Amino acid sequence: MTTQNKKSNQFLHYIDLIRYKTYADLKAETQRTYLGFLWWVFEPIMYMGVFYIFFGLLLGHKTDDFVPFLLIGLTIWQWFKSCLSHGSETILGGHGLMQQVFLPKVIFPIILLLTDTVKFLFILALLLIFLWTYGYEVGLSYIALPILLMVQLLFTAMLTFLLAAIVPFLPDLRFVVENVLLAVFFMSGVMISPDIIPEEYKMYYYLNPMANIIEDYRNILMHNQWPDWTSLGIIALISIIGIALTVRLIKRFEYIYPKVMV
């Protein structure tokens, strides 16, 4: 076998491994509880229910758009947040495995991104069902939804790779990540509409990619409007460059990670 052949063969094997490990992790998770897989549905229903009861019923937002507005923001945010906070520990968590076999370390965060994305897709389906029963309709702009999801996944992957690459050297970073995420949560317009932001600060508000992304989802799902292609394009471009750089960063430490003390 030529070296080139061997390399592409090895690459295909890693793809297959990522697929099987993702399936295995998801399955293992469903086996841990009595209701198993149903929790992927019940948990978000309970979560959304809490917000519906609190904002919709108790605070009387039942008639306006606030509940769907909030649930879209929360759903999208949860996906981003879970990938980052779980993903940051993946290379650190793979320490036992990497002492025994050689694996490209970037595999660890990739598997996490995939498992969390599969779970998110269930929640997204629920959200769509909620929106349709609430009275929103499927519009032409839904075509842009897969693109938007893809851009968010790329953006999330870039940040997840970066955190996963650094956390083994600076485990303390995990505590910072949680709080930074909370701060960004408030700045991403999950709970507030950008309309209330003073005009002179709006420019800074939209420097946050998540603020743009969440607004794009709302435009598609609630107002049947196309996303803002310019900002989306810029986010996609930055993410792709970022992924290329962070993957190289992880590669650079390929033989160092197994030596880092846990």
Place this chain on the structure above:
Amino acid sequence: MSNPVEHKTMLTLENVGISYKSNRGVFGEAYWALKDVSFQLNQGDSLGIIGRNGVGKSSLLRMIAGLIKPDAGSFTNHGYDVSLLCMQLGFTYYLTGRENIILSGMLMGMRRHEIMEKMDDIIAFAELGRFIDQPIATYSSGMVARLGFSIAFQADPDILLIDEVLGVGDAEFSHKSALMMQEKIKSNKTIVFVSHHAVLVEQLCNRAVWIEEGVTRAEGDTHEVLEQYNRFLNLI
């Protein structure tokens, strides 16, 4: 290459050193687990690496397996597949025996179709019968060990690295596994076996390397190396 049947050199280690940081992360002073290790591994060798606990034997195996790089000296693998014998690699307790076979096998580098072909043999060797489709969380520790062993032995690299793990599973199975291990070592396979048990090395290896405080103290015929090692042990 003049004569391919001749014992070809597979690995060459020259003055290899491996260091770790004595603190967490990237900070702290370097601590040298290995300082100056040199030897060669030739095709067909069963090489025993002997030394007391904590002299960096496991680090050495990890380097040979290609998991880490030497921090000093040079290590050359002349193009061979090397892997560590790993028991229960990646075992996940909520998955079935069958799923763990696939996952573990794939982590060891086997292609999925290869694993499928060997599936029946692996299940038979592990003596698990109908339990194979139960989550391994329901297995006894002996059953898990048997499964781990059966999978581990399916990997067939050019060079197999073994870190003393001969005693596995219940007594009867332990005997079976020890036999298989010996068979593997005595066959024409190339093996690196790490241990602090002089007796085992004597039984299983034709060549030996003795490492003390990170430095190769002797290399050569097992008998001669062990004689020096034992003399050293009696002195302290």
